[in-house]
Amino acid sequence: MVIVNEKICDLCGTCVAVCPVDCIELTEFDxxxxxxxxxxxxxxxxxxxxxxxxxKTSEV
Ligand code: SF4
Ligand code: SF4
Structure with missing residues (x-):
């Protein structure tokens, strides 16, 4: 799974735009x-x- 580091994320929206399956949602705060x-x-x-x-892989 993909993990976002909220301390670094600028909420710029680039990842939302490039995701081919639109599974990233950008809100005002996260x-x-x-x-x-x-x-x-x-x-x-x-x-x-x-x-x-x-x-981050979920498999151990
Ligand atoms: S919105 Fe997406 S592309 Fe922009 S800084 Fe945050 S994680 Fe990175
Ligand atoms: S771009 Fe979308 S589908 Fe691809 S790894 Fe990121 S969140 Fe997952």
């Missing part, structure tokens, strides 16, 4: 990533200008 829709393409992680997104 970013919500719907992990059930996310296809783990990692485009948002590459495109975030602030490197606020990281990927």
């Amino acid at each position: 970013l919500i990533i719907n992990d059930e829709i996310c296809i783990r393409c990692n485009i948002c992680i590459k495109m975030c200008p602030f490197a606020a997104l990281t990927s």
Whole structure:
């Protein structure tokens, strides 16, 4: 799943625009990533200008 570091995120909306399945929602105060829709393409992680997104595997 994709994790957002809210201390770094500028709420710029770039990740929302690049997500191919529209699973990122930007509100006035935070970013919500719907992990059930996310296809783990990692485009948002590459495109975030602030490197606020990281990927975390749920498998141990
Ligand atoms: S692209 Fe990065 S800084 Fe911009 S809203 Fe998404 S996570 Fe936040
Ligand atoms: S990894 Fe891909 S599908 Fe998942 S939130 Fe990022 S851009 Fe969207």
